[in-house]
Amino acid sequence: MSLETETKASAGSGWTETAKIIVQALAIAMIVRVFFYQPFNIPSGSMKSTLLIGDYLFVSKLSYGYSRFSFPFSPNVFSGRIFAAEPKRGEVVVFRLPQDQSLDYIKRVVGLPGDKIQMKHGVLNINNVPVPKVYKDEFSNVECDPYYRHCRRVNYKRFVETLPDGGPTYTVLDLEPDGEFDNTDVYEVPPGHYFMMGDNRDNSSDSRATVGYVPFENLIGRAEIIFFSAAIDEPDGMRWYSPWTWPFDIRWTRFFNLVR
Template identity: 55%
Template structure:
């Protein structure tokens, strides 16, 4: 009887181990979940969004693996992002903190902000006013302007990506910058909430992002909560879920 019980524990242990290995495998080569803790990507991503990131979109680096072990350098099956991709990457200054921003500059591009307008390779990026936008859930409630911005197309694309951005003003600290020339093997990333994003414009903190640091491309939101219900307020959970954002793609 004792022997049979011991065998049962062994089989249960094997099942748990196999399940863990499968989960790690999926997170490494296919999809990994992430949550949004800050408002730097509003209105595209909101605080409390949970999304899946495809790990295969840009190939694999050591940062594709749990804890980023220094097993190899560069990328395997690597490919460049497209301008406009929303990507997760490891912060270059510590190679461990996860950031999520929009890729606006590719290797060799010249990037600059002038009066709140993004310039890519000397040409102003088109932006069209959508209207006022009320920012909530990331500090004090405030009304800003929403624009629709269209980036230049990447190589092989017929037209550039169009997405929403927010601007509180056009004369903030990052609204007028030097011209940044993106080095080979790097990309330039910015938040859609332009006046509330610490991104590649902050050279002493983020700066140019090495291709090796890319973790994957944001694909779709699988869950979203507005933070209005505490974990123990079970009765309020259904009202805290942003049902309209579930299973929506990230663009």
């Protein structure tokens, strides 16, 4: 075999090995995405200030087991859940919207099956017991319309809520005292369903309004960690057309923050 032939054979072998590595890496990534962790991005402000528009996070599918909504295209091959584990009160959950099963929503679980949930003057009540809500500070945010044609600075009051029975502590925003969703009827959560609310209490489409009670089957997974964040909702946020500005448009301090 000539030197030229040996060189061509070596190059062909190198490309084959590279192709194998790429295929194996893609296969592993697909397995992780389908069965373990799925990336999601935050497109709206309903979970501010816990989650911001432009946050990218991993959602654990193992947390609650698997339903048909856990898999791409939601194949209707079985009902219920496999390896089921119920969510805990206070966890931030991605779920499929009951009214439109093509849409993914992310909210906080505040009501478990059998709970009675009510808002009274902006205070969450669970089973007739007010959830402690303590003023923390002001949260200021520049908010723009989808096409950035108009922006304005919005100032919220930020409070700390602590759920009962050793539940988590987290922050919620209140824009308007005694707003539309600050006083509600009593919601009694039916068996096999959950009551979801956004942390941005005056600007969240959740179980108080159009979302309603969320079936256990519709849960996709628990939000775990933010792995990337870009200020896409701000006037000069994440200028994709100018790569030299990206280091200033990325929210570096949000990387690897756990979702609480």
